Amino acid sequence: MNEKSYKSTCCYCGVGCGILIKEKSNGQILVEGDKDHPVNRGMLCSKGMNLHYTVMDKSDRLLYPQMRFNRNMPLEQVSWDAALDRTAAIFKTFIAKYGPESVGFYVSGQCLTEEYYLWNKLMKGFIGANNIDTNSRLCMSSAVVGYKLSLGEDAVPVCYDDIELSDVILVEGANPAWCHPIIWRRVEAHKVANPHVKIIVVDPRKTQTVASGDLHLDINPGTDVALNYAIARVLIETGKIDAEFIENHTEGIEAFKEKVFEKTVSEYAKICGVELQKIKTAAKWIGQSKGFLSMWTMGLNQSVIGVNKNLSLINLSLITGKIGKPGNGPFSLTGQPNAMGGREVGGLANMLASHRDYANPVHRNEMQAFWGGGAISEKPGLTATEMFQALADGKMKAIWIVCTNPLVSMPDANMIERALKNAKLVVVQDVSSKSDTTKFADIVLPAAAWTEKDGTMTNAERRISYLNKVVDAPGNALPDTEIICRFTEKMGWGDKFSYNKTEDIYKEYIKTTENTNIDVSGLDFEKLQNFGTVQWPFTKKMSTDESSIGTERLFTDHSFYTASKKARIHSVPFQNQSEQISGDFPLILITGRIRDQWHTMTKTGKVNKLNQHINQPYVEMNPLDAKERGISDGQVVMVTGTRGEAKVKVILTNDLKKGNCFMPMHWGKILNQNFGRANNLTNSLVDPRSKEPDFKYAVVEISKY
């Protein structure tokens, strides 16, 4: 049977695995790992392997625009013109009456780069506010601030090939065995081939990643900075720091030494709840290593002190000089497939295209002149949690939600529900009718899904890939770029959003990168199609070398992107700022992901094979805590916090310490009951600099139901 084959990239996590999509002559779609792809070399995890089911199964797809004038009425099918005319009319009214800050876009790390670029251009360059934020705020923003403060730019310095060049890998606040599986398979294969390689895992839970590690630092939640200081202190005391590198390429060592010497290693060990000897062993391995990679994700990022946690971990690479060399460096594992691409085009409330800063008047003027719209506001845009709070308070009137399901994924979900109820206009643009947020929509816009549109994404190692369009979108669904352009016509800005094809948008974007640290001005779709993927920067000069595929590793000359060209070693407080346990709420709830589900399950939840792994929400609890409460394994319990409750089945396990419990974040309300929605319990505390929520630390009580 004839078949066509298209290259693409997996649309789930930030690993960015290469995929071959095969379309048979009968229309059937098959998906397999791309053996030539430098990231996954043909491998796919359970989610990637089952992607074709999500492409073929259209049963839940939104097929046409819908609208209603009253939320007590059902949504009714309308034309694209009717839906966008009304959206534009309401946007114009609110902007005229309450100012441009009264409207906002809440978009997604799953949007393609070109889509992100247009949302950003529309809000900042034309509507005149900076109210565009993304669910990447819930994911990577602490790492972004950490990189900027220490290295001078939101720039991941390493590449996946550094895995095989390392001999010590420190995984902190991450469970890549489940959440970044292909990375982890590469780590495991490296360890099998090189048994001397040491894997250290820092996690309050005994995860699957811990199971394949050499050393588990079973930290108390929220104490990562203290742990990193303990390791740093041992490295300093044993002379395992790189004095020459520190002297020539960093700033801040004296203040840092003073800071880490505020406590003894034993005192830090007590704070962290980790055996002293384990900390010393970790420090010894790191100090002796030739290649030291640190990997982290939400355990550090999703914290009220997320930036401090990031800085304290990056410091370990800086004081040992283990950065900018093969096999060495800090490596944030991106959660979503295109969180990095979104940041490149400025798709967050506090940045402009090509990592420009909205607060910098020179940067604002550059982008204003480039876009040819109105003045770019100097007021900070509202970040994810701030946007929903502003809707709840009535300060923001309209929100346009794109490719994300905040009713399940945002912290303090009951507050999000109040915010959406209070909003004067909720536009939901999505692929699936199963998104819980649609219940609050006044206008629903059907979007094209993965394989139904083309564009680019950037994975966790700065690798840009081109995703082919394979099939047409069902019904009247449209690619996001076309929806945006049609909307701008209704707003009167159509001439500034006139593109014949997706590549025209990319070409416009790459002009903004010229001479920046993320310069990709040498790139075009043809190059991506010919070479598959390219790592940024990729300048015009590099494009003259036909074999160049970009920059695999940054800072190899030890010149950083700070003004002084030196990396900055930061001295931050080690104390946690999360809410405190009390007599009423004595347990710490950690939330996270499970192996076979993605986000709020609108895609993975459709696949029977994936549901077979774990098919219902649950809370994990230590048997000692359960005994004190007369709770037995498998019972239905109520998890209660100050903001809400969730009824779930309990799993008793010694995989977490007494005093801690764990719930997966994927489930929303089931049958409209508070069954299993973990974010009923999480809180809106955010890191003051990254504005990333404290998802990994909420105080709760668990009782028999």
Ligand code: SF4
């Ligand atoms: Fe997709 Fe991530 Fe799995 Fe790779 S590891 S197949 S990118 S979900």
